[in-house]
Amino acid sequence: MLSIAHLTSAHPRYDSRIFGKQCRTLAEHGHQVALVVADGHGNDYRHGVRILDAGATSGRLDRMLSGTHRVYRLALRLRADIVQLHDPELLPAALLLKLRGHKVIFDAHEDVPLQLLGKPYLGPSSRRLLAAAYARFEHHACRLLDGVIAATPTIRDKFSLINRSTIDINNFPLSDEFSADPGWEHKPLQVCYVGGLSAIRGIAELVRACELLRTPVRVRLAGSFGEPALAARMRALPGWSRIDAAGLLDRAGVGAMLAASRAGLVTLHPTPNHLDALPVKMFEYMAAGIPVIASDFPLWRGIVEGNGCGVCVDPHDPAAIATAIDYLAGHPDVARRMGENGRAAVRTRYNWGSESIKLLRFYESL
Numbered sequence: 113m114l115s116i117a118h119l120t121s122a123h124p125r126y127d128s129r130i131f132g133k134q135c136r137t138l139a140e141h142g143h144q145v146a147l148v149v150a151d152g153h154g155n156d157y158r159h160g161v162r163i164l165d166a167g168a169t170s171g172r173l174d175r176m177l178s179g180t181h182r183v184y185r186l187a188l189r190l191r192a193d194i195v196q197l198h199d200p201e202l203l204p205a206a207l208l209l210k211l212r213g214h215k216v217i218f219d220a221h222e223d224v225p226l227q228l229l230g231k232p233y234l235g236p237s238s239r240r241l242l243a244a245a246y247a248r249f250e251h252h253a254c255r256l257l258d259g260v261i262a263a264t265p266t267i268r269d270k271f272s273l274i275n276r277s278t279i280d281i282n283n284f285p286l287s288d289e290f291s292a293d294p295g296w297e298h299k300p301l302q303v304c305y306v307g308g309l310s311a312i313r314g315i316a317e318l319v320r321a322c323e324l325l326r327t328p329v330r331v332r333l334a335g336s337f338g339e340p341a342l343a344a345r346m347r348a349l350p351g352w353s354r355i356d357a358a359g360l361l362d363r364a365g366v367g368a369m370l371a372a373s374r375a376g377l378v379t380l381h382p383t384p385n386h387l388d389a390l391p392v393k394m395f396e397y398m399a400a401g402i403p404v405i406a407s408d409f410p411l412w413r414g415i416v417e418g419n420g421c422g423v424c425v426d427p428h429d430p431a432a433i434a435t436a437i438d439y440l441a442g443h444p445d446v447a448r449r450m451g452e453n454g455r456a457a458v459r460t461r462y463n464w465g466s467e468s469i470k471l472l473r474f475y476e477s478l
């Protein structure tokens with residue numbers, strides 16, 4: 113049995129990838145698992161995982177300075193055999209933990225330099241400078257660690273050149289998390305989107321698409337705006353009248369919303385960080401047995417059209433998005449068949465069961 117600590121200063125304590133999949137899998141296989149978070153909600157124990165709270169932070173700067181230090185100090189007290197860190201801002205703590213004799217893994221959820229290049233609030237020169245500086249530090253830090261876990265094969269290929277002990281653990285859904293019977297005969301005329309509401313995630317095009325809908329379908333959103341000004345602009349558009357904003361939902365709430373929907377949207381913009389991403393929402397729509405309306409990226413097209421589980425559209429084209437919504441909402445037999453295809457693909461390939469085996473073997477190798 114290993115003593116394992118997962119650390120995050122930025123993610124919610126019940127994050128699907130960190131707590132729902134990795135921590136629970138390791139605990140279910142006999143390891144002693146602790147999860148250190150920084151949210152101010154106190155300590156807890158759930159599904160065999162100790163949750164330890166380093167205290168809430170107030171804003172991004174406080175999180176990156178004071179929050180990361182408190183998470184690090186709490187991790188030291190745990191004296192874990194292996195420490196897995198889930199945030200780029202914790203990489204300095206990773207090096208300090210290595211110096212104190214811990215085995216340390218970095219979980220690369222994103223390609224951060226590419227993510228920085230797509231930040232709209234930074235100027236072009238600032239984006240390039242920050243991305244280059246972070247890439248140099250990331251390369252130095254990660255080559256000294258005991259391993260890297262990557263969220264996609266593309267990120268794995270990048271880190272394999274830095275650290276030979278690198279593996280991809282894809283954030284595929286739990287096969288049994290969603291209803292086995294979507295109940296198409298009882299579904300309201302509704303499609304849905306799950307995730308953050310931002311410009312690069314396509315919220316403006318989605319709201320404008322709602323102005324062009326020809327069927328009485330409604331669009332239900334589960335997520336929150338990161339920018340109040342963007343939220344105000346979207347709510348002022350005519351298309352917002354066709355939207356039901358549910359806010360942040362827990363896992364049960366997300367499952368209920370998918371079960372009541374006729375399609376799921378993932379029309380992200382083609383930023384460098386999105387083109388090779390494997391968004392968990394896409395696979396959760398498939399697992400829930402509903403068709404996907406996805407951005408027409410080559411990788412996503414291969415998954416969606418290759419499995420016959422949805423349609424791909426230009427994410428910058430509200431008319432194309434509206435046409436896809438109308439078609440799937442108005443053709444339930446087609447939508448049901450696509451949903452069944454997506455569920456079959458998750459059951460046979462895109463599921464957490466296969467990834468959990470890779471995770472356990474990786475830990476054993478350490």
